[in-house]
Amino acid sequence: xxxxxxxxxxxxxxxxxxxxxxxxxxxxxxxxxxxxxxxxxxxxxxxxxxxxxxxxxxxxxxxxxxxxxxxxxxxxxxxxxxxxxxxxxxxxxxxxxxxxxxxxxxxxxxxxxxxxxxxxxxxxxxxxxxxxxxxxxxxxxxxxxxxxxxxxxxxxxxxxxxxxxxxxxxxxxxxxxxxxxxxxxxxxxxxxxxxxxxxxxxxxxxxxxxxxxxxxxxxxxxxxxxxxxxxxxxxxxxxxxxxxxxxxxxxxxxxxxxxxxxxxxxxxxxxxxxxxxxxxxxxxxxxxxxxxxxxxxxxxxxxxxxxxxxxxxxxxxxxxxxxxxxxxxxxxxxxxxxxxxxxxxxxxxxxx
Numbered sequence: 001x002x003x004x005x006x007x008x009x010x011x012x013x014x015x016x017x018x019x020x021x022x023x024x025x026x027x028x029x030x031x032x033x034x035x036x037x038x039x040x041x042x043x044x045x046x047x048x049x050x051x052x053x054x055x056x057x058x059x060x061x062x063x064x065x066x067x068x069x070x071x072x073x074x075x076x077x078x079x080x081x082x083x084x085x086x087x088x089x090x091x092x093x094x095x096x097x098x099x100x101x102x103x104x105x106x107x108x109x110x111x112x113x114x115x116x117x118x119x120x121x122x123x124x125x126x127x128x129x130x131x132x133x134x135x136x137x138x139x140x141x142x143x144x145x146x147x148x149x150x151x152x153x154x155x156x157x158x159x160x161x162x163x164x165x166x167x168x169x170x171x172x173x174x175x176x177x178x179x180x181x182x183x184x185x186x187x188x189x190x191x192x193x194x195x196x197x198x199x200x201x202x203x204x205x206x207x208x209x210x211x212x213x214x215x216x217x218x219x220x221x222x223x224x225x226x227x228x229x230x231x232x233x234x235x236x237x238x239x240x241x242x243x244x245x246x247x248x249x250x251x252x253x254x255x256x257x258x259x260x261x262x263x264x265x266x267x268x269x270x271x272x273x274x275x276x277x278x279x280x281x282x283x284x285x286x287x288x289x290x291x292x293x294x295x296x297x298x299x300x301x302x303x304x305x306x307x308x309x310x311x312x313x314x315x316x317x318x319x320x321x322x323x324x325x326x327x328x329x330x331x332x333x334x335x336x337x338x339x340x341x342x343x344x345x346x347x348x349x350x351x352x
Contacts, residue, residue, distance in 0.1 A: 005291035005327075007276065012291050012327045015054060015313070016061075018320030020045040022052075024313065025075040027211055027257050027304060028128060028170050033081060036306040036337065039313065040064075040084055041324055042072045051075055051084055053107065054324075064105050065112065071100065074127045076135070082107060085115070085135055087124065100124065102135065102151055116149075116156035126169035126180065130191070136178055138166035148180060150191075160189065173216035186210075188239055203235055203244055209255050213262040220262070222253055234265065234280070248285040251278065254298035259309040260336035266312050266329075268293055268301035277303050277314050279332060291327050294318040305329075307337040 001014040016022040022043040024031050031040045039054045043061075049072060051064040064084060071087040078085065083104040090100040102116040115135070118124055122141040129135050135151040136159065146166040150159040164182035171178055176192040179200070189197040200219070208222030219237040234247040234256065250256075251274065253267035265280040267287075275298065279288040293301045295316040303314040310330040315322050 007292050008289055010291055010327060012325055014319065015039075015059070015324040015326055016041070016043060017045065018317070018323040021049075021321040022324050023072060023300070023315050023322050024302060024304065024324065026073055027209065027255070027302060029074075029076040030079070030129070031075070031077055031304070032306050033077075034307055034337070036308040036310065039324075040075060040077045042070065042075060044321075051086065051105065056326075064107060064110060067103070067112070069100070074102075074137075076127070076129045078104070078129070078133055079131050080133070085129065087127070090118075102137075102156070104153075113153070115153065116151050125165070125167050128169045128171045128178070130171040130178075131173070134191075136169050136171065138162070138169060138180070140165065146182065148178075148189075159191075168210070170210070170212055173212050173214055175216045179212070179219070198239075200237060200239055201242070201244065202237055208232065208253075211256075211258065213258055214260050215262065218262070220247065220256075220258060220265075222250070222256060234267075247282065248280055250280065251276075251287055253278075255302050256280075257302075257304045257312075259305040259333060260307055261309075264305075264309070264333050266290075266303040266305060268295075268298050268303050268314065270298040277301065277312065277327065279329065288332060290329065292318075293325075295322075309333045309336040 005012050024041050042049050043052050049070045052061045054061045067088040069089050074087045076085050083106055085104045087100045087102050099120045100118050101114050103112050103114045105112045122139050124137050126138045137149055138146045139149050140146045146162040147158045148160040162182050166180050166182045168181040178189045178191050180187055186200040187197050203223050206224040208224050210221035223233045223235050231249040232252050233249050236247050237244045252270045254270035256265050256267040258265050263282050267278050269276045275294050277290045277293050293316045295301050300315050303312050311326050311328050313326050
């Protein structure tokens with residue numbers, strides 16, 4: 001369904017049916033094909049939450065999984081685009097699963113391969129995937145202590161013992177490093193076997209959503225002021241230089257995402273009177289309103305650039321249950337990413 005946005009008259013396309021709840025994985029997990037030709041998402045259209053593949057050219061979707069208790073916060077398209085990894089199979093409580101299984105599904109054959117099962121009595125927090133396909137997550141069996149686990153197709157083993165409760169993990173793009181947060185402190189850890197780590201000093205106060213720029217050079221995050229009347233700011237940390245600077249003041253972003261070269265950001269405003277999806281230009285620090293999101297909870301909106309920076313997808317329940325929407329931004333943002341139209345073998349480009 002395509003409609004003209006009431007606020008800007010720009011065309012917005014609803015990609016999924018709002019009769020059934022649908023959504024996408026967190027911003028740091030991969031969901032687009034590298035050529036922006038397909039999207040991995042979750043939907044309840046089959047009766048339970050399952051993983052689906054959406055061809056963005058034809059608009060056709062096909063179901064990839066049929067599992068119990070899918071944890072939608074862990075859906076990640078592999079770097080080779082042949083498989084999607086995820087946790088499933090136990091009672092969920094927030095982001096933690098007790099006794100759940102880490103699996104991957106082959107996009108061509110739909111065969112599911114189990115990689116690891118959490119022992120009973122343990123819970124998981126955090127989830128991220130590196131360029132070599134390794135999955136990192138935190139396992140906890142007792143209060144105040146965590147194990148960061150590393151899972152591959154060959155084995156899963158403890159990677160680091162951490163004093164404290166790990167609640168976030170982010171692989172650093174183009175670097176052999178992993179960012180984790182434990183007890184509100186951020187640490188950068190080498191993953192090449194040297195076990196060197198250092199604490200990152202972010203702006204004091206409350207940190208909102210945090211993401212690596214696609215280049216891996218900087219860490220970009222939302223900083224929330226103590227006074228709710230003050231503006232939420234977008235800040236940038238450069239770990240190699242030890243600097244942290246203001247990028248821009250936002251119109252109260254609840255969530256954000258960079259394009260491929262981090263020259264432009266998209267954000268979802270949290271204000272009820274101005275519930276918009278916006279663009280923020282790094283150079284001018286100015287915002288441009290794209291469309292209304294009108295989501296009942298702005299945290300669900302999760303605006304995300306496609307790799308070519310030509311479109312943004314976001315989530316809203318404005319027409320019923322949460323659905324996936326798309327708005328083109330090629331009039332405002334330069335195209336980025338791979339220009340080749342040759343298909344990647346294997347995967348998800350395979351016809352259903």
